[in-house]
Amino acid sequence: MRFAIVSRRKWFFLLSGTITLAGLIVMLIFGLNLGTDFKSGSQVQIVLNQPFNAEAVRAVFIKQGLPVGPEGITAAGTNNQMAVVRLSYPLSNAQEGKLNAAIKASFPKALVPPEYSTVDPIIAQEQSQTAVWAVLLASLGIVIYVAIRFEYRFAVAGIAALLHDAFIVISVFALLRLEVDLPFIAAVLTIVGYSINDTIVIFDRIRENLKGAKVKTLKELETLVDHSLWQTMARSINTVLTVLFAAMSLFFFGGDPIHNFCFALLVGLISGAYSSIFIASPIWVAWRGRAMARSQQTPAKA
């Protein structure tokens, strides 16, 4: 017998629960590190192509009469050669024009014009709400489909794994104080798509093995699901490896503007593969096992 996964489910629930809880606590205390996509003001992302000192960047802005808060400048990108400057006020078109020239004068290697984004608070709020609703509605659509094709317990377990993955990524970003912006939302959406796809393949095998099998006890159910997990293990690993190849090369070679985005993808893909095996299927077993116990008790009493 190979390593039994399902019977050790408490440990996996504990592990995921701990990470989620830690993320939640950090989020409640410090909040997410929101970029201007979700907060009003302006953000300037400058690919400087050289190591830099935050004070030198600040000086460029101050010279244009643009104050920058004490923690308004951070380094990002593959080699920390991209400066992300956040301003609590919106930049005007004319100010952007002046900044372009000033940046080029102080940092000749910089790619100018840089990326500017400015957002009104109402829009910022709407964008984050739209993203959350998109994920929730997509989940609902998936629940309905999976409930029809499989059974509702599979649907709910799959969604639990999906939300788990989205939450793990959000937690990691909260813990590491990485910035959350619109591309981050796209990364979470990608992870949601991958996670459910990955889980369904395993559920499909469980469903197939259940056909014709006479499962009477929780122990037998655990064995059957373990068997299904191991049957699909090569596929689960190989598939996540291929997707990780793509995500990793984007992370290492994809350039500064998508560095954070790719990091979110990496975390989410690993979490997605993990949760399909160690969270989704065990949840289903626990739930189905309870229902089995109940239906066996009823005839005994009657």
Add this chain to the structure above:
Amino acid sequence: MIKWGRLTTFIVLVVAIFAIVISTSSMLYKKIPLGLDLQGGFEVLYQVGNSNQTITARDMSATVAALENRVNALGVSEPSIEVENGNRIRVSLAGQFNQVQARNFLSKEANLEFKSPTGQVLMTGKDLESNAHYEADPTTGAPEVAVQFKDPALFQAITQKYLGQPISIWLNGRMIDNPVIKDVITNGQATISGSSSAQAAIQLAELLNAGALPFPLHELSSTSVGPTLGQAALHSTLLAGAIGVALIFLFMIIMYRVPGLIAVVALIAYSYVLLAVFAGMQVTLTLTGLAALVLGIGMAVDANIITYERIKDELRSGKSLQSSVIAGQRKAIRTILDSNVTTLIAGIVMYGYGTGDVRGFAVALIASIIVSLLTAVLLSRTLLLLFIKANVVKNTWLFGISRKVANPS
């Protein structure tokens, strides 16, 4: 015995795929519109009118039309102007142009009014032909804008009525000129002075030609990316994508050998068809769209992996190569359909509900799932079946499992 007919069909198919891909993919690639994050440009979300104004659908289309005129005057190719949430307009312009000037030009008001000494509006910018142009005053050299009225008779009547009186010219509620009518003008031509510089006069002429905006526009959000930055992002993303795809190919060939090679052919076809879909439907490719494509490649590969693992299972149970392939493919297809449909549902909901970037992501995801079902399933299955039936390979090692397991004694 080798069945040459089937083998020839197989080889012809593979060669045809490569020939089409190699000969036309660069042409297709050039046709794909790139988003502003990949080639530079800007996107602005405008609110039309002030918050206390009621804006009807007709007002919105008039504003969109006015914006289109202005974008055309800028000469930017493939602009995208979309109405969102009733009273908002999202304008995206990608390409190489002076962003600061262009953005300024888009939302600048050009409400020109000609008023009588008593303040009565006699004519507006709408009465002008769209051939206003800059001129230097012949005597003083001061910048002027030469305009032509659509109805010379109306202008003649006005100049007759107000002969010897000043007619003031107002731009956006500010008086810029106040000339006294000295003669009755019959040819409908006039000049507007009062511009601060030649450049200002040129811009005023362009704005007059593009027409006034029916409502003031307020910028709610904006993103701009410099062209060099956008190109750098495109180059590094393409490089990274190529490395990633090469790794996937290598992995598939090492893990699954002969079927792995066939999967690679199918993946090349997948990428090509997707390229054609993007080019044909003029789907704008953005960085988030690229992320969806990464996921799409992963799912396309997954379809192959699911099938090949099934085939291995069948081989291990002692079936012949041919029946293993047939049985494995049959069992895999349902799994592949269920998992893809689930992700497809997520994509469709995101498309219906999302805006901007979320929508771009959804379009790329939906396209890649449909294309991957066509290539990674249909094409890959056909190729593998043809190859197996050609009876060239008998060694199960070439299918990724050791001989020992394949031939249980």
